[in-house]
Amino acid sequence: MATHLGFLLLFSLLLVNAYSQSCTNYPDTASTKCNCTEGLSRSSFPPGFQFGAGSAAYQIGWQMVIMEMWPLMHTIDTRAEFEHYVDVCFSRFGDRVKNWITLNEPWTFAAYGYDSGSMAPGRCSEWMDLNCTGGDSGTEPYNVTHNLILSHLAAVRRYWRYYKPRQEGRIGITLVAQWYEPCNVSNGDAEAADRQMSFFLGWYLGPIVNGVYPDDMIEHVGERLPTFTDEQTQELQHSFDFLGVNYYTAFYVNNTPSDPTKLSYTTDSQALTSGKFPIFPFAKFKLHIFSFHLTHFVILPWLACCNDQRIAQPAGSSTWLNVYPIGLKKLLLHIRDTYGDLPMIITENGNRNDLKTWASLPDDSSVEASLNDTDRRDYISDHLCCLHQSINEDGMDVSGYVAWSLTDNLEWCQGFTQRFGLNYVNVTENNNFTRTPKLSAEWFTDFLRREPEPSISLKAGDTIDSLYSTSI
Numbered sequence: 001m002a003t004h005l006g007f008l009l010l011f012s013l014l015l016v017n018a019y020s021q022s023c024t025n026y027p028d029t030a031s032t033k034c035n036c037t038e039g040l041s042r043s044s045f046p047p048g049f050q051f052g053a054g055s056a057a058y059q060i061g062w063q064m065v066i067m068e069m070w071p072l073m074h075t076i077d078t079r080a081e082f083e084h085y086v087d088v089c090f091s092r093f094g095d096r097v098k099n100w101i102t103l104n105e106p107w108t109f110a111a112y113g114y115d116s117g118s119m120a121p122g123r124c125s126e127w128m129d130l131n132c133t134g135g136d137s138g139t140e141p142y143n144v145t146h147n148l149i150l151s152h153l154a155a156v157r158r159y160w161r162y163y164k165p166r167q168e169g170r171i172g173i174t175l176v177a178q179w180y181e182p183c184n185v186s187n188g189d190a191e192a193a194d195r196q197m198s199f200f201l202g203w204y205l206g207p208i209v210n211g212v213y214p215d216d217m218i219e220h221v222g223e224r225l226p227t228f229t230d231e232q233t234q235e236l237q238h239s240f241d242f243l244g245v246n247y248y249t250a251f252y253v254n255n256t257p258s259d260p261t262k263l264s265y266t267t268d269s270q271a272l273t274s275g276k277f278p279i280f281p282f283a284k285f286k287l288h289i290f291s292f293h294l295t296h297f298v299i300l301p302w303l304a305c306c307n308d309q310r311i312a313q314p315a316g317s318s319t320w321l322n323v324y325p326i327g328l329k330k331l332l333l334h335i336r337d338t339y340g341d342l343p344m345i346i347t348e349n350g351n352r353n354d355l356k357t358w359a360s361l362p363d364d365s366s367v368e369a370s371l372n373d374t375d376r377r378d379y380i381s382d383h384l385c386c387l388h389q390s391i392n393e394d395g396m397d398v399s400g401y402v403a404w405s406l407t408d409n410l411e412w413c414q415g416f417t418q419r420f421g422l423n424y425v426n427v428t429e430n431n432n433f434t435r436t437p438k439l440s441a442e443w444f445t446d447f448l449r450r451e452p453e454p455s456i457s458l459k460a461g462d463t464i465d466s467l468y469s470t471s472i
Helices: 002-021 061-072 079-093 106-114 140-167 189-210 215-224 230-236 326-339 364-371 374-392 412-417 439-448
Strands: 050-053 099-104 170-182 242-255 271-273 286-289 292-295 344-348 398-403 423-426 434-437
Touching (some): 079 099, 099 140, 106 140, 106 189, 140 170, 140 230, 170 326, 170 344, 189 242, 242 326, 374 398
Antiparallel strands (some): 423 434
């Protein structure tokens, strides 16, 4: 037994080491970007186009309402509770708030909360052996999503009927989206890439545009996929004033058969992206390496990329954030080709840098490096270039862009270890959360003021006060 476990440990360590050395080849960055020959500024975009930087400060409300219902959202109908909650918001704040978002990234909640169990409420199938609180990864994600979609519909109907005529605002939903490229033109990878897009974005966009789930999901999930009544189908069609799109990354996709005896949302698409790891039932062991809990998951380096090449340069050490600006342009074209010409806002888009611990404070030299975040500046600039082309050349109906995020903030379970902020937050020094503008904040401010791109170097002692002395 000891020999067997020792072999598994050695085998796993070799796989982890191989993965860390794989996917070090990247395409020419020119092929991942759009070509803007002239410098962009705020005036490059249509009149009335809105710019901003996001914050998580006001995303807590619905989480507080459903906190006690999390373990039951796969079985109970939450529409009435959600409708009551949004009615309070509309009545109290509707005279000032003119753009409402019912749900932000419902995919993240359903997939990570009820498929992998990596986020609250931590539910997944027993066969995954991931120490979940119970669950069924083959049914619960779909039931939860069905519940969320109908809750969205209830909120939209209430706003349209009772508040929009006198408040003159808009209401929509924000969906996270990724771009997918087939690894090979053959082997079914192209169909797998389309299928993965249906399972990821179409899971929500299909119902709120067409009133039904995508055909790929109906075919592959079968009776486990809930259905809408005829009345719900009719009411769901175009049940939004605008669509919010959160875009960060892109992946290669391989066509990958799944085990019909071990069902889950992740494997139902039969599409393996470089952000997914295959599940092998024969590798039933638990391995603790540097506090990472690996169970059933075996990382195969040749499946983590395509022909020894990653789709794009990663953001720092990230395993999922591939810097692929042209993917935003391709994604918007896909949305129009599949769902029609929809009014959209890019509600999140940004780059990250990492710290080793939740509340680590780098030394002065590291702070200087963090403040001079040329990678974040370039990320935003390159994505704005592709967005500019989407609007001016492709005719996309996009009315706003929101960088993520205004300041470093709590990023899901990673806390302050993943920092997306335009402004640096000191989370340990006297616990006062001092904010200091990064290079990207200065650049974005100058961009909004229609000034040429600056060449500056920020100091750790610089403050945020002067940065926002003029409204943007």
